Structures are given as C-alpha cells and as structure tokens.
Amino acid sequence: MPDWTTHVVAGWITGKSIGKDISLVVAGSLLPDVFKIQLLFDFLKIDAHGFFDPLHTPIGTIFVALFIAALFEASKTAFILLITGAFTHYFLDFFLIHVADGIKLFFPFSWKGYQIHAISSGNYWVTIFAICIAIAFYFAFKKFSRA
Amino acid sequence: MKVAIAAFSISMLLLLMSYSYIEHDEKDPDMAYIMKNSEKFRGKEIDFAGRVVSFNGSAVCLRIMEPPYGVINVTGKILNASLHKGDVVEVLGIYEVDNVVAEKIFVIKSFEYRLIFFRSLPAIPFVAYLFFKKWKFNFKKLRFEERECQTGRRM
Numbered sequence: 453m454p455d456w457t458t459h460v461v462a463g464w465i466t467g468k469s470i471g472k473d474i475s476l477v478v479a480g481s482l483l484p485d486v487f488k489i490q491l492l493f494d495f496l497k498i499d500a501h502g503f504f505d506p507l508h509t510p511i512g513t514i515f516v517a518l519f520i521a522a523l524f525e526a527s528k529t530a531f532i533l534l535i536t537g538a539f540t541h542y543f544l545d546f547f548l549i550h551v552a553d554g555i556k557l558f559f560p561f562s563w564k565g566y567q568i569h570a571i572s573s574g575n576y577w578v579t580i581f582a583i584c585i586a587i588a589f590y591f592a593f594k595k596f597s598r599a
Numbered sequence: 600m601k602v603a604i605a606a607f608s609i610s611m612l613l614l615l616m617s618y619s620y621i622e623h624d625e626k627d628p629d630m631a632y633i634m635k636n637s638e639k640f641r642g643k644e645i646d647f648a649g650r651v652v653s654f655n656g657s658a659v660c661l662r663i664m665e666p667p668y669g670v671i672n673v674t675g676k677i678l679n680a681s682l683h684k685g686d687v688v689e690v691l692g693i694y695e696v697d698n699v700v701a702e703k704i705f706v707i708k709s710f711e712y713r714l715i716f717f718r719s720l721p722a723i724p725f726v727a728y729l730f731f732k733k734w735k736f737n738f739k740k741l742r743f744e745e746r747e748c749q750t751g752r753r754m
Contacts, residue, residue: 455715456722464729475729482726499631499666502623506615515615518608522601523736524743551691551703552646553627560618563626574711579718 454544454571454578456482461582462540465589473533480537483516484508484545509559513538547571631666637696645699646691649673650709654682661688675701685709 463481467474487507493500506512517538521531545555547570554567571578624632630647633640649661649671658674659682673690682688686709692701734743 455718456720457718457725460722460726473733475733478726478729482722494665497666497668501620502627502629503616503620505623505627506612506619509615512612512615515608515612519605519612522605522608523741527601527604549705551689551705560615563622572705572707572711573715574707576711576714576718 454548454573456485458579458582459485459541459544461579461586462544463537465586466536466540467533468589468593470536472536473529476530476533477537477540480517480534481541483520483534483538484513484541486516487512505556506559509556510542511559513542548573629665630663630671633694634667634669637694640694641696643694644691644702645694646689647671647699648687648689651682651684651686651688653684659688661690671699672697673699673701673704675699677701677704680704680706682706683709687712 459481460478463478464474466481467477470477484507487504489507490500490504493504507516514535517531517534521527521534524530542555546566547568549569549572550565550567552565554565556563557566558564623629628640628645630645633645647663647665649663652660652662652670654660654677657677658672659677659680660670660672662668662670664687673688673692675692680688687707689705689707690699690701691703692699733746735746736742737744
C-alpha cells in the first residue's frame with residue numbers, strides 16, 4: 453500500500469474535483485484498509501488465517517461501503533461517495549511493486565492478483581508529489597471559487 | 600429497508616470472510632501452512648516477505664513477517680543485492696523445506712519501511728477531523744447526521 457497520507461490526499465483531490473462531500477470521499481479512500489485490523493491479530497500472534505483478506509478486495513469494499521452508507525440518511529449518495537474514495541485507493545495500490553500477487557480484483561471467483569509493478573511502497577517521493585499537487589489544487593480551487 | 604441493507608451487507612461480508620478463511624490454505628497458502636506441510640510444497644514456487652536477520656553475500660536469513668514468524672534461509676538471486684539488517688525483502692522462489700531458492704526479490708530499505716508508518720500517521724487525525732466536522736453519530740437513531748452548523752449545506 454502507499455501510505456495513508458497519499459491515499460487521503462488522492463481522496464481529497466478527487467472529492468474537491470467532483471465538488472461533492474469531501475469527508476465521505478476521503479473516508480472512502482481508506483475503506484479498503486480496514487483489513488489492517490489484521491495487524492492487531494498479528495501483534496497478538498493470533499493467526500487470522502486470511503479471514504480479513506476479502507476486506508481488501510473490490511467486492512468486500514462494496515459491502516463495507518454498503519453497510520456504512522446504510523447509516524446515513526442519503527444512503528445512496530453516501531455509498532457512491534465512499535466507493536469513489538475506495539476507487540482512488542485501489543487505483544494507487546494498483547501501481548505498487550510486489551514480487552507476486554496483487555489486488556484480487558475478481559475475488560471470490562478468482563484468487564489471482566493483479567498489479568502493474570511500477571512504484572515501491574517505500575518510495576516517499578510519491579507522498580511528496582501528492583502533497584504538492586494537493587497544495588497547488590487547494591490554491592487553484594480557492595482562486596476559481598473566488599472568481 | 601436500511602436495516603435490511605445493513606444486515607445483507609454484513610451477512611455477505613461474513614460469507615466472503617468465512618470462504619477466504621476456509622479456502623485460504625489451498626488457494627493462497629501462507630507460510631504457516633507451507634512450513635507445516637513442507638513435503639507438499641517442496642519444489643514449488645512460493646512468495647513471502649521477511650526482515651533481514653543476517654546476510655553473508657550468498658545467503659540471507661529472513662524473519663518471516665507472518666505466522667509462524669520463524670526464520671528461513673534464502674539463496675539464489677540475492678548475490679548482487681545490497682541487504683542490511685532490518686531491510687524488508689519480498690521473495691518469490693522455490694521452496695526447499697529449510698531453504699528458499701529465490702527467483703525474484705524486492706527490497707524495501709529498513710528506514711523506508713518505517714517511514715511508511717510515519718507517513719501514514721498524519722492521515723488519521725486529518726480524516727477524523729474532516730469526517731466529524733461534518734457528521735455526528737446519533738446513537739438513538741443509529742445514524743450519522745450532519746452537524747447543525749452544516750445543515751444549510753447538503754452532501
């Protein structure tokens with residue numbers, strides 16, 4: 453995964469671009485990483501045995517977003533915004549380098565992982581670049597909204 | 600209707616997670632299963648990640664970053680790699696019980712790996728601020744509602 457700051461910045465830029473509720477798009481940008489709850493089990497040395505893995509698949513994220521959206525009055529809009537944020541997450545994750553595996557796009561029908569293998573998750577220049585774009589975007593948005 | 604959607608999505612999630620739990624060993628085996636069934640996987644291609652414990656130029660000892668968290672020796676395509684203690688190495692290679700012959704490796708330097716977590720930290724308060732600035736949870740209605748100062752603005 454790229455770091456969460458990059459994901460959140462991508463979600464923020466997307467939310468600003470579409471002119472909708474940024475808070476839900478940004479929250480959605482971290483939605484696939486709810487599977488990181490696995491780290492707690494790892495820390496406690498409990499083998500969760502792939503139980504949480506579906507949370508980091510498109511189908512799993514759709515159901516998580518559906519559940520969260522049901523907690524909002526405008527649930528349809530909330531669902532679309534959460535999924536938009538989640539899409540930016542998968543889009544960024546798609547470019548990461550791994551020796552094998554990747555995003556299980558067609559889970560549960562296929563366990564094959566897909567990846568483009570372009571950027572290391574340790575590459576901090578991606579974060580710096582994303583923040584620079586966000587700052588430029590912030591001032592551009594401010595200027596246009598004033599005009 | 601919304602209760603039905605919530606119940607449906609939770610049921611589907613539990614179904615997917617249970618399926619993953621049951622089929623994980625066969626479809627996407629982890630190191631705990633591989634090492635427990637070492638004969639079954641001898642000579643087969645596996646992948647895992649581990650942290651460098653020691654490196655002598657021809658073999659590297661990795662501490663596996665998933666259960667059973669043991670150490671395993673890796674040989675093969677690592678001779679030209681510049682590895683240091685603590686570096687994270689992803690390995691794709693042939694399993695030979697107490698050794699893995701690497702075909703492909705990918706290294707993330709120790710400080711770069713630690714930096715991922717530090718870079719992630721600012722995101723948490725930022726998301727919490729953005730979200731709870733606009734929404735509050737009504738425990739009686741079990742629903743998120745827009746804060747009063749935001750009521751003039753729709754989503």
